[in-house]
Amino acid sequence: FHHEPPTKRSRVSDEGSVSRDNLDETIRVSKRSRSPDGEGSGSPAKRLRLSDSESPSPSAKDQFEAKYEQKDQLGKGGCGSVYGGYRRADNLPVAIKHIPKENVVWTDTDENGQQLTIEVAAMLKLQTESADSVGKSAPISLLDWYDFDQEQILVLERPVPAVDLSQFIENNKEPLQENQAKTIIKQLVDAVKHLEDTNIFHRDIKPKNILIETGSEIPRLRLIDFGLSCFTNTEYEDGWFYGTAKHAPPEYISECIYEAGPATVWQVGVVLYEMLHESLFDSRKLLDNELRIRTDLSTDCKRFLKSCFCMSPGWRPTLKELQCHPWLL
The missing domain is CATH 1.10.510.10 (Transferase(Phosphotransferase) domain 1)
Structure with a gap:
């Protein structure tokens, strides 16, 4: 199904957000113009996407919990929190990133017409450019992502050690x-x-x-x-x-x-x-x-x-x- 695009929201790094007059935090500055293509040009590869954004769907959360085991928090920043964990099927170490919906920026759609966040779209594009990139490319690979009512969850490759x-x-x-x-x-x-x-x-x-x-x-x-x-x-x-x-x-x-x-x-x-x-x-x-x-x-x-x-x-x-x-x- 197709998501109606939510209002674009500001994003901050772990240092926060500021105006031009206060450069002790994170920068946000408007460009004078956008390119004709806009953000998100280059359609990423088709990927499985679980969502319960139309209505609460315990089955989506059940599927996430059935596939992954979440452990201790690894870090927290302005955009969300990251936890360690494992994929239950093979004990593959993963990082599980929780992003509150108010911090999500939507930018692109996949081949099914479902809207993607900039983070998901960028990582999928990198993986499309580098086939079989999990564990082989410099950028960390995206394994799965889930949209819930209040947050988005990204499941990422986690190199150990x-x-x-x-x-x-x-x-x-x-x-x-x-x-x-x-x-x-x-x-x-x-x-x-x-x-x-x-x-x-x-x-x-x-x-x-x-x-x-x-x-x-x-x-x-x-x-x-x-x-x-x-x-x-x-x-x-x-x-x-x-x-x-x-x-x-x-x-x-x-x-x-x-x-x-x-x-x-x-x-x-x-x-x-x-x-x-x-x-x-x-x-x-x-x-x-x-x-x-x-x-x-x-x-x-x-x-x-x-x-x-x-x-x-x-x-x-x-x-x-x-x-x-x-x-x-």
């Missing part, structure tokens, strides 16, 4: 070694370049939204939380900009405008900075010369980092150029 990059850095007790950071950044640049090629803008790349699989000698990077993402088939992203305020690029701070590519490059720099320094990154502090890049890093590493932090977005390298940077070769 793994920690988010913030915890990985904290567990290290000191900034990462340059070679460790290089291994992670190389994977991150490849991952966000793939998103760009698929016309998906994550919008909130940061250590908390990066998982590091720790079960092998070489840490493997996985991207999580596409709840603030959007589709873009033009140079400027469509609709609204959401992200972590302290990571806002200078063009947003000064002019309330940004481009998807240069903004992502800035966020790559944020991730690298936080891996190599003891202090957390803050764009305003960098602009005020209160943050310094370590002088003991290699010349190529410093050049890579400084290029990500060029004040003018036009002077920043593209993601493709970052892939070919001497530091990563």
Whole structure:
């Protein structure tokens, strides 16, 4: 059946939402125009979708509970809560994300005419682009999703063992070694370049939204939380900009405008900075010369980092150029 589209609601990251005059929380800024295609161009693959949004349906919840066992809470943010769990059939570890309906943004429809949220549509599009992607692609895979009256539930792949990059850095007790950071950044640049090629803008790349699989000698990077993402088939992203305020690029701070590519490059720099320094990154502090890049890093590493932090977005390298940077070769 077809859902009537609800009113579009604002989305926030775990830092909250703000206006231009209060940049200590999460950013929300309106674009001057939308692309003709709008958000959600590119129909995702047909998938099973259980719903009880027309009326309470215990059978839908029963099916979810019959298929998955939910365990302890893993985390909580502005958009919802995430719990650990298992698929009963094979004990596959999963992450179960509960999103209150007031935080859901609807954007696209599937082949059955059922409406999709931006997070579901983006993840399905990535899985369509990468066949058999569960466990193999950088973005975490979506296994199932369920719509209930009060919330949406996403069932996601959960790598084990793994920690988010913030915890990985904290567990290290000191900034990462340059070679460790290089291994992670190389994977991150490849991952966000793939998103760009698929016309998906994550919008909130940061250590908390990066998982590091720790079960092998070489840490493997996985991207999580596409709840603030959007589709873009033009140079400027469509609709609204959401992200972590302290990571806002200078063009947003000064002019309330940004481009998807240069903004992502800035966020790559944020991730690298936080891996190599003891202090957390803050764009305003960098602009005020209160943050310094370590002088003991290699010349190529410093050049890579400084290029990500060029004040003018036009002077920043593209993601493709970052892939070919001497530091990563």
